[in-house]
Amino acid sequence: MTEQSDAPTTPETPEAPHDPQATQGLENLLTEDRRFPPSSEFAAQANAGADLYAWANADRPGFWADQARDLLTWSTPFTQTLDWSDAPFARWFADGRLNAAYNAVDRHVEAGRGDRVALHFEGEGGDTRTLTYADLQREVSKAANAMAALGVGTGDRVAIYLPLIPEAVVTMLACARLGAPHSVVFGGFSAEALSSRILDAEATLVVTADGGFRRGNPSALKPAVDEALAKGAPSVRHVLVVRRTGQPVEWTPGRDVWWHEAVDVASPQHEPVEVDAEHPLFILYTSGTTGKPKGIFHTTGGYLTQAAYTHLNVFDLKPETDVYWCTADVGWITGHTYVVYGPLVNGATQVIYEGTPDTPHRGRWWEIVQKYGVTILYTAPTAIRTCMKWGEDIPAGFDLSSLRVLGSVGEPINPEAWMWYRRVIGADRTPIVDTWWQTETGAIMISPLPGVTATKPGSAQVALPGIAADVVDDDAKPVPNGAGGYLVVTEPWPSMLRGIWGDPERYRDTYWSRFRDLYFAGDGAKKDADGDIWLLGRVDDVMNVSGHRLSTTEIESALVAHPWVAEAAVVGATDETTGQAVVAFVILRGDAAEAASSDAATVQETLRTHVAKEIGPIAKPRQILVVPELPKTRSGKIMRRLLRDVAEHRQVGDATTLADSSVMDLISAGLARPA
Ligand code: 6R9
DSSP states (O other): OOTTTTGGGSOSSOOOOSOTTOOTTTHHHHTOOOOBOOOHHHHHHOSOOTHHHHHHHHOHHHHHHHHHHHHOOOSBOOSOOEEOTTTTSOEESTTOEEOHHIIIIIHHIIIIITTSEEEEEEOTTSOEEEEEHHHHHHHHHHHHHHHHHTTOOTTOOEEEEOOSSHHHHHHHHHHHHHTOOEEEOOTTSOHHHHHHHHHHHTOSEEEEESEEEETTEEEEOHHHHHHHHHTOOTTOOEEEEEOSSOOOOOOOTTTEEEHHHHTTTSOSOOOOOOEETTSEEEEEEOOSSSSSOOEEEEESHHHHHHHHHHHHHHTTOOTTTOEEEEOOOTTSHHHIIIIIIHHHHTTOEEEEEOSOTTSSOTTHHHHHHHHHTOOEEEEOHHHHHHHHHHOTHHHHTSOOTTOOEEEEOSSOOOHHHHHHIIIIISTTTSOEEEOBOOTTTOSOOBOOOTTTOOBOTTOOBSBOTTOOEEEEOTTSOBOOTTOEEEEEEOSOOTTOOOEETTOHHHHHHHHHSSSTTSEEEEEEEEEOTTOOEEEEEEGGGEEEETTEEEEHHHHHHHHHTSTTEEEEEEEEEEETTTEEEEEEEEEEOHHHHHHHHTOHHHHHHHHHHHHHHHTOGGGOOSEEEEOSOOOBBTTSOBOHHHHHHHHTTOOOOOOTTBSSTTHHHHHHHHHHSOO
């Protein structure tokens, strides 16, 4: 299946559900009345206080200009802040010049902080490497020299297809040093996905590895590069290959070059290339929820400003003392902004871990937190729910007392998981920041501030100082408190996407045509009585059952609140009578699964009744299917369109962006068995 083939079922701009103010089925999220204000000790030491909102509100562009000057080092200072005259194409700090790698690495060394650890790398097999900022400067400079020797110049695109090893960070920064935009392709993606991304960006160099370690075994990467290039990639001149696993690789002489032969011998001196603030820093393709992948591109000055600002204030980073860990892979935007650019520009010390949370045992993450004394942890709800499924005695076996801020990203976090995260991982003490943002927004947009906001389990709450977001109805009018609609951003922001690579029209159509002058995020949202924002999932995940608007998130949240259910995914399947019908896929908790497996009918009926009780009879799933796994992208998002294919008895569409592509076979096989 090609990525194009499933386009008709997944429209680019999803058809908006009518009546966005219908509140049917959304009430139970909004009856959440638990509040967790920051402790006075935390508030007293926090980087951001309530005054930050006032400062930003007084003069939004001026506020961002101050942030850009305070947080970055400019080789040529800017005099212009925002140019919005060619909206929706923004230019921020356009006459300023800088280099991203210099800001992330060199300036810390020049300021005498070269000995500070930048990366604590933990390999899946237990091998470790520690890189200080001085080490990073050497490695990045060598890589930049080696890449330049392979013909990479300023403006050329470089595709990166690596496991989460230090070379991935080094390569991204080496690209930034040369002013060569990188396009990171997640290592779990197929040769086909890689090929389409290389072609679209016309990359001249591909950086890869023989393989990486996953679940205790070497998992090859180089063959996918060979396969992708065999499909034809006229722009690619060289493939630079890191030796990670030692597994045998096919070799194309003249094209393929070993990292250790090219980089290790290169000079550690390299002058960073000064670029314009609006010079493209990277392209990142969004996961395949649409036809042709969208190459979202970001530029340098505005992106780095908001990356650094959000990282400093949302996580309350203290670069001298914190040990920060974001569990994301660099193959998605969270890894770009909150593993590479945000933390390094801020001079943080961080952990990166190559493997899966359950290798070699289910306490691996907590062992890492204990070992490095991690103070700030940033992860995804899907991971939290997985840990819930494994049981709280596992984290209880480790010392997690170093933790002081917990973050969540990637999808709405159900109150159940939020409470578990706070109680079990955060000892009922740490603030939780639920951060809403997108590949397109480049950095966090909506989130509590940990020293200011009284948090509410399940809500991302408020736009950050400097950001203007709202929830509007079909006519682009802000909805009153208590009502739902579409999330929009109403003012340009520094780290906004500058477009879709090579396709300005698609950029306009996708984000700026639904509501003129407002950025359409594609998410449904609701304001509660206090005006706080609750994300309700993608608009295309909103179902319409007999004219009632139901959120997938809402029903999933109800299912997961039942003691038998570990994880749930809900889709709207076409239904003759009701338009759409609710179909739920659930993973049962270990103990419940055993007891219930003998009686599928009881499971179905119990859970259907439970949803009806929690939300209302209209939300009662037509069908509940017990499955062993759910199809997820590497960023943890459930690929509901694949489940919709199953629910509607279609052949399953393109699954190339799944973290584990065998999951759909497992589900189909499980469903084929008689209950
Ligand atoms: C950073 C990232 C973006 C989509 C976004 C929304 C969902 C992300 C969320 C959230 C509710 C949160 N999303 N964070 N929904 N609460 N805290 O995930 O980027 O991969 O581009 O996905 O993810 O639906 O529109 P990306």
